[in-house]
Structures are given as C-alpha cells and as structure tokens.
C-alpha cells in the first residue's frame with residue numbers, strides 16, 4: 038500500500054466521525070477570530086443560548102479595521118474615525134469579554150494580523166487544525182498544520198461544536214528543487230507557481246510545498262507561500278515539519294511546556310509526506326529558474342518577471358485569455374508591451390499577512406538603507422504585522438532606516454492590503470505592494486496593485502519604478 | 517433553531533418573479549454586526565418611500581401604503597407567496613434572517629435560488645416548491661379572500677386550505693428531519709456530542725500540548 042501524504046495524515050488524525058454522504062466531522066484545535074467575520078457568529082450563539090465548546094481553543098485580535106496611525110490609535114477605540122470600523126472593533130472586545138475568549142486588544146503589544154499573531158505566539162502548532170473566518174488562514178499550514186479559511190456560519194459552528202463538516206480534498210505537491218538565487222524569496226516562488234498553474238490550478242486540492250528549496254527556506258518564507266495558496270485556488274497550503282519548524286516554535290508563549298516538549302517533537306516528526314505517498318498531481322519547479330516576480334494585471338496569475346513586459350492582447354492563447362488581458366489593460370492603464378521596469382509608481386506598501394514579519398522588514402530595510410524614497414511617490418508605507426514585530430524591528434533600528442529614507446512607519450494591522458480603513462490607493466494610482474491580491478479595487482477604488490516581494494517593493498520605492506533588486510545596491514548587506 | 521411542525525398563517529402574495537436578495541434586504545444593511553433585527557428593513561425599498569439607512573428609526577419613516585406588508589391583515593402574515601427564482605442574488609444569509617425576523621415561516625414559489633434555498637433551512641424557514649399552475653391557483657385564492665390563511669403540515673408534507681382541500685409538497689428527508697426537530701447544522705453536529713467528547717479525551721492523552729488550561 039502506498040504511503041500517506043502530510044494532508045492524509047492531518048486529516049486522519051482529526052476525523053471525529055465519517056458520515057454516509059462522504060463528508061466527515063473534523064475536530065478543530067484552534068480558531069482565530071477577528072472583528073469582521075465573528076460578530077454574527079457570537080450573536081448566533083447568544084440567540085440560541087449556546088456556549089463555546091472550548092474557550093481556550095479560541096484566540097482573537099482585531100486587524101482588518103484598526104487604524105495604523107499612532108495618533109488615531111492612541112485615542113483608543115473611541116478614536117477610530119470610521120463608525121463601522123469602530124463598532125466592529127468594539128464588538129469584538131465586548132464579545133470576547135462576554136464569552137471569556139483571550140483577545141489581544143487594539144493597543145496590546147501582541148495585537149496584529151491574525152495570521153502573523155497565531156504563529157508568533159505559538160498558538161499555531163504542528164499537527165493542528167487551524168481555522169479563521171479569513172481566506173488567508175492557509176498561512177498556518179507552513180507549520181505542518183491543516184489550516185483554512187471558513188465562512189461566518191462555520192465560525193459559529195466551530196465555536197459551538199469544535200468541529201467542522203468537511204469533504205476531503207485531493208493532494209497536490211508543488212516540488213521546488215534546487216537552490217534559489219540571490220534575493221529570491223518565498224513570495225517570488227509562490228507568484229511564479231501561481232503564474233504556472235493559474236488561479237484555478239489548485240481548486241479542490243490541498244497543496245503541499247516540498248523539495249530542497251523549501252527545505253532550506255525559513256518559516257517566514259514558508260508562511261508567505263502558504264498564505265498565497267488560496268490565490269492558486271487551494272484552500273490549504275502546507276509544508277512538512279522539520280528542524281526549522283521545531284526551532285521556530287520552541288519557547289513561544291503557547292508552545293508546549295518543557296515537560297511536554299520531547300513528546301511533542303517526536304509526535305511532530307511524523308508530519309511529513311511518506312516517501313511512497315501518492316499525490317493526485319505534482320508540479321515541478323526548478324528553483325534556479327525563478328527570478329524576481331511582478332504582477333502586471335488584476336489577478337495574481339497575471340505575473341511576469343522583472344525583466345519582462347506587460348503582455349499584448351495578441352499574446353493571449355484563447356479568446357477568453359485575450360479578453361482577460363484586454364480587460365486588465367483597461368483597468369491598469371496599459372496598452373501592452375510596456376517594460377515592467379518602466380512602470381511608474383505612486384505608492385508603495387510593505388505589509389499584510391503575506392509579508393509583514395521581521396524577516397520581510399529586514400529584507401526591505403537592507404535595500405532601503407541609506408536611500409531616499411523617490412520624490413515622484415506620494416507615499417511609501419511600512420506596516421508591521423504585529424506589535425511584537427514592530428518592537429523587534431525598532432530594537433534592531435529598522436524603523437529609523439525606513440523613516441530616514443522617507444517611508445512612513447505605522448502601527449500594526451491589515452492596512453492598505455484591503456482598504457477597509459483609511460489607508461487606500463487613489464483611483465488610477467500604481468502601487469508596489471507586498472500583499473496577496475491585485476484584484477480590481479482591492480486596495481482602493483480604481484487602485485492599481487503590483488504584487489512583489491518586500492525587497493522588490495523597497496527598491497521600487499527608492500527608484501520610483503520597478504528595478505531588479507538583484508542588481509540594486511544592497512548597502513545593508515542582505516545576503 | 518425553532519422546530520417546525522405545523523404552521524398556520526396569513527398568506528402575503530407578492531406577484532413577482534426573481535425577487536432577489538437585494539430586494540429582500542438592501543445592501544446598506546449588510547454592514548451590520550447582527551443577524552437579528554432585520555425585520556423592519558425587509559423589502560425596505562418597497563416598504564418605505566424614503567431611503568433606508570442602517571441606524572434610522574424605521575417607525576418614523578414614510579410608508580408606501582400600497583405595499584402588501586404595510587396593510588392589515590398582511591402586516592401579520594407569515595406565509596409568503598411569490599413567483600419563480602425567489603432569493604436570487606447574493607449568498608449572504610441576511611435575506612432569510614430578514615424574512616424570519618419579520619415573522620415569515622414559509623415561502624411558497626415555483627422555484628428558488630440554490631443558496632437562498634439552503635440558507636432557509638438553517639434559519640427555521642420552510643421554502644416550498646409548487647408547480648406554476650398550483651402557485652397560480654393560490655394567487656387566485658388569495659385575491660378572492662382577504663387575509664386567507666393556510667396550514668402547512670411538514671410531517672405529512674401537505675398544505676391544507678380552509679375548505680379542507682390539500683396540496684402535497686416535496687421536501688428532502690434529511691432537511692425535514694432537521695426542521696421537525698429544530699436542528700440547524702450546529703444542533704445536528706451536537707447530536708454527535710458523545711463522539712466529539714471521546715475523540716477529545718483520546719486526543720488529550722496523545723497530544724496534551726494541544727489543550728490549554
């Protein structure tokens with residue numbers, strides 16, 4: 038008999054009951070909550086007179102709506118200018134207080150984007166099932182966990198039963214072999230993969246990233262890749278457990294205590310796909326082929342390389358494809374054939390659950406060091422993913438590198454990733470962004486997003502247009 | 517969830533096809549953090565002559581006197597009669613929430629949008645599909661008798677008219693079971709409470725670090 042994939046194992050470990058219709062009741066170890074998708078779930082519980090099945094399985098923090106300027110933040114919840122945001126943040130606090138859920142409130146140093154906070158606290162552990170009312174929950178799969186986004190009624194279902202009704206997915210392996218080039222990050226790998234398989238390529242699959250390039254990648258790079266599995270259509274992204282995972286988890290507040298540690302590690306050692314495991318689909322990528330990626334269009338699959346060009350309509354292979362290119366041209370203000378390095382930028386955003394961790398900020402700072410944000414730019418924002426990331430960056434002096442160069446240094450939150458608060462693009466503005474979605478209007482009405490890695494974003498901020506970070510003067514000595 | 521066994525109520529006729537979720541509850545109310553209290557804004561644009569806003573005092577707003585739900589005895593109706601493709605539009609659950617909050621327990625139409633249809637069962641609302649001809653007859657009945665009432669017997673899958681005549685209807689056996697017993701998805705899962713608890717016990721032995729105090 039063939040061996041099991043990591044996903045097969047995680048699934049099997051969490052089946053409470055198989056149902057006749059082919060679905061199964063799956064046990065959920067951790068639920069992360071934020072202010073946008075939880076209020077109706079809490080209210081549903083209240084209306085039905087139900088309680089949380091397991092209070093300590095839940096952890097909450099506000100992120101989507103919180104303001105990121107120090108002045109608005111310091112005034113507390115009453116200081117949030119947008120009334121809808123204010124009510125949502127307040128409601129999260131009230132609900133967590135009422136139900137006894139541990140919450141890192143807006144001005145707690147541990148507050149941040151849920152997908153940054155979970156791993157940072159050790160609240161995301163190998164072998165867990167992790168859910169959150171947010172599609173980028175796949176991020177947590179980097180820890181050899183089974184993690185995916187859910188809707189609000191499922192949030193309530195998990196609150197009340199600690200379970201979800203699920204159907205097993207198929208197995209997809211993205212195998213990245215070889216060594217990544219200088220300055221090539223998890224972001225470039227995942228954008229490249231999405232470019233190869235398309236935004237629907239992962240539909241119905243649980244996607245595991247494997248291969249030697251992934252084995253030598255940091256946890257932060259792995260999180261960036263898993264974060265964007267959903268942009269390739271896969272609700273689940275995963276990386277097998279190894280020493281790098283172990284070292285990252287050890288000593289974090291929610292991690293196993295010392296007397297449990299040995300047992301946990303030997304249990305986790307099994308969280309890898311067996312050598313003879315069979316995947317329904319395997320996509321092989323040569324690490325050495327990947328060079329810095331930049332999206333030019335309105336879908337993450339509309340991606341090319343820094344030395345590439347915006348495609349022309351006639352480059353489309355099918356009529357549908359041609360039409361999609363045409364539509365994206367219209368929205369992005371392109372005719373086709375423009376060099377990526379000629380795209381002039383209006384704003385730069387370094388942040389989001391994809392790229393706002395300390396390693397991301399270090400990479401960006403290494404490029405920004407000693408430079409100046411181009412005066413053609415209206416704004417260059419750096420938004421750390423959590424209060425703790427911010428504190429760490431400040432301890433390393435990264436914030437002064439950024440502010441000296443003319444970047445704004447903000448308080449943690451989702452910020453310009455989705456324009457739910459004051460941080461937005463103006464209509465027609467081009468933005469180099471380290472976030473995960475370049476959909477029409479995602480960063481503000483009419484805004485034009487180009488997805489890149491943190492180092493590429495920083496270099497673009499200094500140059501005022503995209504440049505190849507590999508040939509950029511890396512004074513700070515990033516490796 | 518409330519159980520649904522039999523229900524007797526006044527029928528409100530809405531002689532329209534493709535009543536969409538936006539008509540049932542307009543977009544501006546979706547920003548709410550609640551799932552209750554949508555009743556006063558059900559069919560907002562048809563019901564009032566001004567623009568509805570989430571925090572307005574609905575009792576002070578100008579009513580469209582011609583709209584069926586604003587007229588007695590239909591302001592107390594609990595069975596909605598409509599034409600095909602009822603509930604098309606968005607997947608959000610606000611539409612059944614609004615209908616339920618107003619007091620509706622049954623919606624009768626020749627066809628429903630899929631997601632809306634599913635969402636109804638999660639919210640103690642029974643959508644009944646009847647043929648176009650039968651729906652047509654019901655519209656005639658309602659036009660002839662002011663405040664006509666119908667009895668819906670879910671157990672026996674029939675609608676009983678005041679003259680004693682009956683209309684049979686179909687309902688998925690599993691969903692019927694859930695409605696009769698007041699089981700929403702959560703209630704249903706909680707029937708497996710024992711299995712969840714024993715899984716949890718076993719897991720606590722194997723991986724105690726997953727469970728915080």
Ligand code: SF4
Nearest residue numbers: 173389390451454455
């Ligand atoms: S940073 Fe962006 S993608 Fe991530 S959780 Fe926030 S809004 Fe969603």
